[in-house]
Amino acid sequence: DAGVIQSPRHEVTEMGQEVTLRCKPISGHNSLFWYRQTMMRGLELLIYFNNNVPIDDSGMPEDRFSAKMPNASFSTLKIQPSEPRDSAVYFCASTLMGANYGYTFGSGTRLTVV
Amino acid sequence: QQQVKQSPQSLIVQKGGIPIINCAYENTAFDYFPWYQQFPGKGPALLIAIRPDVSEKKEGRFTISFNKSAKQFSLHIMDSQPGDSATYFCAASTVYNNDMRFGAGTRLTVKP
Helix, strand or coil: CCCCEEECCEEEECCCCCEEEEEECCCCCCEEEEEEEECCCEEEEEEEEECCEEEECCCCCCCCEEEEEEECCEEEEEECCCCHHHCEEEEEEEECCCCCCCCEECCCEEEEEC | CCCEEEECCEEEEECCCCCEEEEEECCCCCCEEEEEEECCCCCCEEEEEECCCCCEEEECCEEEEEECCCCEEEEEECCCCHHHCEEEEEEEECCCCCCCEECCCEEEEEEC
């Protein structure tokens, strides 16, 4: 298995632009998570899905952030419009719900908004 | 969101030393406590995990100690090596919601 695949690895964009981050979870996993990592706030859970359904999006900072999971093998996190304070590393992780296997993280997308 | 408190923020030890990282949690519904290791430019990777029905778990040089009554758990790294230099995160979740919450992380440096 190739693990959790995220793209792009790096993204530099101008303030106000739309940014879309992509994630392919491990095949067979039924829970998917989006985290944001910054020096100041550490790892923050933004949203998670079980069986493609969003369960808890209380961590999404504001309406500029949205996430979708149209099928079991793909998810997107969109920021529109982007702001400099959104600069961070965004991680996607997946697991098998209820199995306590732990999460498998992707390598992350480093987003820089200038 | 900070339901898991981790200390220290950073730690420097000599090769062969035994670094200890501590975590405390609040939510008594948590029943799964993993530790993750993160190297620069990489995502966190599961290192070792424990359930609250045991007080200790060892995997190689890594040991988790768990104190359910105190709602605390810790990671010990025996015979630490420079290759163990990384950021370590404790975490906690429930089996039903899988909404894992992470500690703030500890940056460990093992000097040769």
